Amino acid sequence: MNWNDILQQLQPALISGLSLLLTVMIGGAAQVAKQRFGLEIEARHREALHSALMSGARAAIEDGPGAGKDVLVEQAVTYARESVPDAIARLRPSEAVLRRLVMGKLKEIGAGR
Template sequence: MNIIDTITAAAAPMLLEIVASIVTALVGWAVLEIKRRTGLEIEEKHRAALEAAIMSGIRALIDRDESTTALDAVEAYVRESVPDAIRALKPTDAVLRQKITGALRSQFAF
């Protein structure tokens, strides 16, 4: 056995551990990255659903003739039409009202 074989035999277990550690770290990073991106996409999906429901509620309010206030009618419509988005985003009543008010103002100069 020459010196290179001796060094290779001694270094092989350490090299294997180093490679295994690097692979483990890369897999962990990939899993976290996928989780981060997927979570972001889900939140964006819920946000888009919430905003679409607000706009549909506004249109429904315009189409019907009731004595309830615009904000109450739109808020009720939104809560009924996208309960998953409401549960996922957990907007407070004040935040939801602000979003509805902003949408009403921007779309209909209300």
């Protein structure tokens, strides 16, 4: 028996082993890519939401500078819901979280009475 005979007998097992190894490597790479791109997408949605809340807070102040804080918060949240519905759908923040974020934005602007 020579090396060619041994390799011919081991060939199906070697091919199966290499196929399994390649499948595991591709699966791992796919998982890493999914996590990386998922985090990037989430970051973009989060950035869009914060930007919309800030724009909504500024617009609410311009529309009703004498309005109470609750009115400003509600207008800013409504603005964000209409402006970035995909971000809100993806991140699923509660109403309380949105309101707290707007309160922070109002304080940044200097209107957080």
